[in-house]
Amino acid sequence: MTVRYLLAGLALLLGTAPAAATSPALLATGSFFVPGVGQFINGEPVKGSLHLATYGTAAGIATHYQTRDDYIEREDRYDEDDLTITTNRTSERADLFASVASNTRFYSAYDAYRERRAMRGNLGYSTPISDEGFQDLATAPFAARYLSRPTTFIPIAIAASGLLLPAEDSWVTRTRGGLTRTEAGAMLLPRHGAVALGEEAFFRGILNNEFHHQFGPWWGTTASSVGFGLAHSGNGLSANAAVATAYGAYLGWLHQHNDYRLGENVAVHFWWNVLLSAAALRHDPEERTAVVRWEFRF
Numbered sequence: 100m101t102v103r104y105l106l107a108g109l110a111l112l113l114g115t116a117p118a119a120a121t122s123p124a125l126l127a128t129g130s131f132f133v134p135g136v137g138q139f140i141n142g143e144p145v146k147g148s149l150h151l152a153t154y155g156t157a158a159g160i161a162t163h164y165q166t167r168d169d170y171i172e173r174e175d176r177y178d179e180d181d182l183t184i185t186t187n188r189t190s191e192r193a194d195l196f197a198s199v200a201s202n203t204r205f206y207s208a209y210d211a212y213r214e215r216r217a218m219r220g221n222l223g224y225s226t227p228i229s230d231e232g233f234q235d236l237a238t239a240p241f242a243a244r245y246l247s248r249p250t251t252f253i254p255i256a257i258a259a260s261g262l263l264l265p266a267e268d269s270w271v272t273r274t275r276g277g278l279t280r281t282e283a284g285a286m287l288l289p290r291h292g293a294v295a296l297g298e299e300a301f302f303r304g305i306l307n308n309e310f311h312h313q314f315g316p317w318w319g320t321t322a323s324s325v326g327f328g329l330a331h332s333g334n335g336l337s338a339n340a341a342v343a344t345a346y347g348a349y350l351g352w353l354h355q356h357n358d359y360r361l362g363e364n365v366a367v368h369f370w371w372n373v374l375l376s377a378a379a380l381r382h383d384p385e386e387r388t389a390v391v392r393w394e395f396r397f
Contacts, residue, residue, distance in 0.1 A: 122215070122222075123211075123212045123213075123215040123216050123222065124212065124305075124309060126140055126141065126211040126212060126215050127208040127209065127211050127212035127305050128208070129211070130150070130204075130207040130208045130210070130211040131204050131205070131207070131208035131301075132204075133151070134150040134151050134153070134154040134203050134204055134207035135147035135148060135149075135150040135151035135154075135207060136211075137207065137208070137210070137211020137212070137214075137215070138150060138207070138210065138211055138214070140211075141211060141214050141215055141218065143214065146210070150203060150206075150207040150210070153199070153203050154200050154203040154204065154207070157196045157197075157199040157200035157203065158196075158197075158200040160192075160196040161193050161196035161197040161199075161200055164189050164190075164192050164193035164196065165193045165197075167189050169187060169189045169276055170189050170190055170193055171185060171186060171187060171189075171190045171275075173334065173335070174334070176190065176335065177334060177335035177336075179335075181384075182269065182270045182271065183270070183271055183272075183273060183384055184270060184271070184272045184273065184335065184336075184379060185272075185273045185275060186272065186273070186274060186275065186278065186283070187274065187275040187276035187277075187278050188276050188277060188278040188282070189276065191278060191282075191283055191286050192286075194286075194290060195286050195289060195290045198290045198291075198293045198294055199289075199290075199293045201297070202293040202294055202296065202297025202298065203293075203297070204297070205297035205298060205300055205301035206233070206296060206297050206300045206301075208300075208301055208305060209300035209301055209304040209305050210233075210300075212304070212305050213228055213229065213304065216228040217230070224308075224312050225311075225312050226308050226311050226312045226359055227358060227359050228308070228359070229304065229359055229360045229361055231360060231361055231362060233296075235362060236296050236299075236300070236361055236362060236365050237292065237296060239361075239362040239363070239365040239366045239369075240292070240295065240365060240366045240369040240370060242362065242366065245362060245363045245366040245367075246366065248363065250353060250356070250363065250367075251363055251366055251367050251370075254349075254367050254370075254371060255367070255370045255371065255374065258370065258371045258374040258375055259374050261374065261375055261378035262374065262377065262378050262381065264378065265382075266381075266382035266383075266386040266387050267387050269378055269379065269381075269382065270336065270378070270379035271379070271382040271383055271384050271386065271387060272379055272380050272382070272383060273383055273384050274383070280380055283380055284377065284380055287373050287376050287377060287380075288373065291369055291372040291373045291376065292369060294368070294369075294372060295365045295366075295368035295369035295372065296365055296369075298327075298330075298368065299350070299361050299364045299365045299368055300361065302323055302326060302327045302330075302347065302350075303323065303350060303351060303354040303361060303364055304354075304361050306322070306323040306326055306327075307319060307320065307323035307351045307354050307355070307359075308354075308359055310322040310323050311355065311359075316355055319351075320348055320351035320352060320355070321348070323347065323351050324344050324345075324346075324347030324348040324350075324351050325344055325347075326347075327343055327344065327346075327347030327350075328340040328341065328342075328343040328344030328345075328347055330343070331343035336375060336376060336379060350364050350367065350368065353367065
């Protein structure tokens with residue numbers, strides 16, 4: 100994951116024109132690598148301290164769980180042949196805090212970028228900058244004004260169709276170490292909330308906006324969606340680069356369609372991820388065994 104995030108940061112550096120040391124793009128890059136740096140430069144030390152403390156705390160807790168003996172490495176968790184996920188409480192908690200840490204980087208970069216442009220009258224950009232704050236984006240997945248739009252509920256309905264798949268045709272989850280499905284399901288909301296907010300802030304809020312300003316809507320969306328695709332490995336439930344690029348193109352269009360506001364993007368991204376993960380959590384491998392035995396019995 101770290102390598103992909105560094106590549107995304109490099110894409111930001113390469114995709115932005117040379118500018119002053121306090122340009123929005125360079126402040127964003129600083130906060131990407133060290134959350135809070137851009138906020139300190141913008142004259143917001145309290146916010147900068149909060150970003151740095153959130154990142155450090157979440158990363159520390161994630162490391163604590165990742166170094167425990169019962170932690171299951173991600174490459175050992177997913178059986179691509181049998182479409183089976185094996186997980187436990189330690190692994191799920193590690194994923195939750197790792198997600199908060201990595202997406203704090205993304206959001207901190209966006210916040211530094213957005214605030215710098217807002218402070219300086221948009222600095223001559225041809226694209227507007229959103230006035231949405233953290234609370235606006237965090238609550239967006241539950242806002243009726245987004246959930247009632249076809250551009251939101253149609254993608255959500257597509258993701259929800261995975262809940263109808265029988266065990267033999269979908270990913271199934273084997274829980275270990277006392278982890279209940281209810282507990283694992285409860286972790287989906289904060290984990291994917293962090294992912295949706297952080298990734299939309301970075302890939303659409305910074306990259307899509309910046310590339311649209313420099314290259315125009317067509318090439319700007321292409322560049323930001325390719326960057327989004329390269330940040331996805333295709334391992335386990337993660338989309339592969341091609342699928343993520345196509346999905347990123349839709350989200351890039353949606354971002355532009357909403358005058359570069361991010362709320363609907365966060366809502367779509369959140370529910371897509373939650374519903375696909377919930378579909379994989381519905382069944383366990385024993386249900387497949389039960390189906391096979393029933394077929395042989397008759």
